[in-house]
Amino acid sequence: MSTMAAGATLSLLVLLLITSSSSSGAASSPGGSCSVPPDGGSTLRIIHAFGPCSPLRPAAPLPSWADFLSACGSPACSQVPAPSCSPANSCSFNMSYGGSSLLAGLVQDSLSLAADVVPSYTFGCLQRVTGSSAPPQGLLGLGRGPLSFLSQTQNLYGGTFSYCLPSFKSLNFSGTLRLGPKGQPQRIKTTPLLANPHRPSLYYVNMTGVRVGRRVLPIPPSALAFDPATGAGTVVDAGTMFTRLAPPAYAALRDEFRRRVRAPLAPPLGGFDTCYNVSIAPAPAVTFLFDGAAVTLPEDNVLIHSTAGTITCLAMAAAPDGLNAVLNVIANMQQQNHRVLFDVPNARVGFAREMCT
Numbered sequence: 001m002s003t004m005a006a007g008a009t010l011s012l013l014v015l016l017l018i019t020s021s022s023s024s025g026a027a028s029s030p031g032g033s034c035s036v037p038p039d040g041g042s043t044l045r046i047i048h049a050f051g052p053c054s055p056l057r058p059a060a061p062l063p064s065w066a067d068f069l070s071a072c073g074s075p076a077c078s079q080v081p082a083p084s085c086s087p088a089n090s091c092s093f094n095m096s097y098g099g100s101s102l103l104a105g106l107v108q109d110s111l112s113l114a115a116d117v118v119p120s121y122t123f124g125c126l127q128r129v130t131g132s133s134a135p136p137q138g139l140l141g142l143g144r145g146p147l148s149f150l151s152q153t154q155n156l157y158g159g160t161f162s163y164c165l166p167s168f169k170s171l172n173f174s175g176t177l178r179l180g181p182k183g184q185p186q187r188i189k190t191t192p193l194l195a196n197p198h199r200p201s202l203y204y205v206n207m208t209g210v211r212v213g214r215r216v217l218p219i220p221p222s223a224l225a226f227d228p229a230t231g232a233g234t235v236v237d238a239g240t241m242f243t244r245l246a247p248p249a250y251a252a253l254r255d256e257f258r259r260r261v262r263a264p265l266a267p268p269l270g271g272f273d274t275c276y277n278v279s280i281a282p283a284p285a286v287t288f289l290f291d292g293a294a295v296t297l298p299e300d301n302v303l304i305h306s307t308a309g310t311i312t313c314l315a316m317a318a319a320p321d322g323l324n325a326v327l328n329v330i331a332n333m334q335q336q337n338h339r340v341l342f343d344v345p346n347a348r349v350g351f352a353r354e355m356c357t
C-alpha cells in the first residue's frame with residue numbers, strides 16, 4: 001500500500017521507526033522505513049501520507065478505490081466516533097487528536113508489513129486536518145479498541161507488541177516496534193494489565209506509589225486508585241508527550257523533588273512548574289511503583305532542558321481539571337529508551353531499560 005509513506009518527511013520530534021528485523025517479527029515497509037508514532041489511546045489507524053489521503057492536498061477527493069470504502073451502515077462504520085454519510089454512501093467521521101481535529105473517510109485496503117499481509121485492513125483516510133498535533137506520517141492505533149491495528153491483526157500478532165521509543169533528542173529515530181509474541185524480552189519486570197470498561201481502549205496498570213530518592217511519597221490512595229466505574233487509575237500511553245499525575249500525586253512529587261534539589265526555582269516554562277536555571281545534577285531519582293514492578297527513571301526521562309537556554313524542568317505535570325483529573329498517564333518522555341511490552345493475552349505490561357537512543 002503506497003500510503004505507508006516511505007520517505008515521508010520526519011517532522012515530529014518523537015517518532016517510532018518500524019525497522020525490519022526478520023526474526024523478531026518487527027515490521028517494515030518494502031520501500032524502507034515507515035514511521036508512525038504509536039498512540040496507545042486512539043483506536044483507529046490514520047493514514048496521512050503524501051498519497052491520496054494527504055491533507056496536504058486539501059479538498060482531494062477520496063481515492064479512486066471506491067470499492068474499498070467502508071459503506072455507511074457497515075459494522076466498521078458503527079464503531080467510529082460520530083460517523084456521517086457523504087453523498088457517495090461512504091463513511092466519514094471527525095475525531096480529535098491532541099489539539100488537532102481530523103476529518104477522515106473510513107476505507108479498507110490490504111496492509112503489508114514485512115512478510116505479513118493484513119487483508120481488508122480498515123483505517124481512516126485523512127481528508128482534512130486542523131491544528132498541528134497530528135503528525136504527517138499518520139498514526140498507528142495500538143490501543144485495544146475494536147478497530148485498532150492490534151484488534152485487526154489479532155490472528156497475526158495475538159495482541160502482543162513491544163516498542164522502544166528513542167529519545168526525542170535523537171537524530172537517528174532508531175526506535176523499534178515488535179509485533180507478536182515471538183522475540184519479546186523474557187527477562188522484563190511486569191505488572192498486571194487491567195481492563196477498564198469505562199475506557200476500553202487504554203492500557204491500565206496498577207500504580208501503587210511513587211518514590212523520589214528512597215522516600216515513598218505521601219500520596220492519598222484515591223489519587224492512584226483504579227476505578228472501573230469512573231475510569232480513574234493509571235494508563236501507559238505513548239500518545240501523550242509528558243507524564244501527568246492526579247493533582248495530589250503530582251503535588252507530592254513536585255514538593256519532594258523541590259525539597260531535594262534545594263536550588264532557587266526559575267519561572268515556569270511550557271506547562272512545567274518546577275524549573276531551574278542552574279545545574280541540578282544529579283537530579284533526584286523518580287521511581288514509579290507498579291504492582292509487582294518498580295521502575296526507576298534515568299535522569300533523561302525526568303528532566304527536560306530548554307532548547308534555547310539553560311533552563312531545566314521536571315518533565316511532568318498535574319493532570320488537567322475535569323474528566324481526566326483522576327487519570328495518571330505514564331507518557332512518552334518517561335518511556336523513552338525503555339522496552340515497553342504489552343502482552344494482552346497474559347494481561348501484563350513490562351518495562352526494561354533498553355538504549356534505542
Ligand SMILES: *[C@@H]1O[C@H](CO)[C@@H](O)[C@H](O)[C@H]1NC(C)=O
Binds near residue numbers: 083092093094
Ligand atoms: C466534521 O466537523 C466539521 C467542522 O466542525 C463539520 O463541518 C463537518 O460536517 C463534520 N463532518 C463529519 C463527517 O462529522
Ligand SMILES: *[C@@H]1O[C@H](CO)[C@@H](O)[C@H](O)[C@H]1NC(C)=O
Binds near residue numbers: 170171172357
Ligand atoms: C546515530 O547512528 C550512528 C550509526 O549507528 C551513530 O554513530 C551515531 O552516534 C548515532 N547518533 C545519535 C545522535 O544517536
Ligand SMILES: *[C@@H]1O[C@H](CO)[C@@H](O)[C@H](O)[C@H]1NC(C)=O
Binds near residue numbers: 266277309310311
Ligand atoms: C538564566 O541564567 C542566565 C545566566 O545567569 C541568565 O542570562 C538568563 O537570563 C537566565 N534565564 C532566566 C529565564 O532566568
Ligand SMILES: *[C@@H]1O[C@H](CO)[C@@H](O)[C@H](O)[C@H]1NC(C)=O
Binds near residue numbers: 194206208226291292
Ligand atoms: C493494586 O495493587 C495493590 C497492592 O498490591 C493491591 O492491594 C490492589 O488490590 C491492586 N488493585 C488492583 C485493581 O489490582
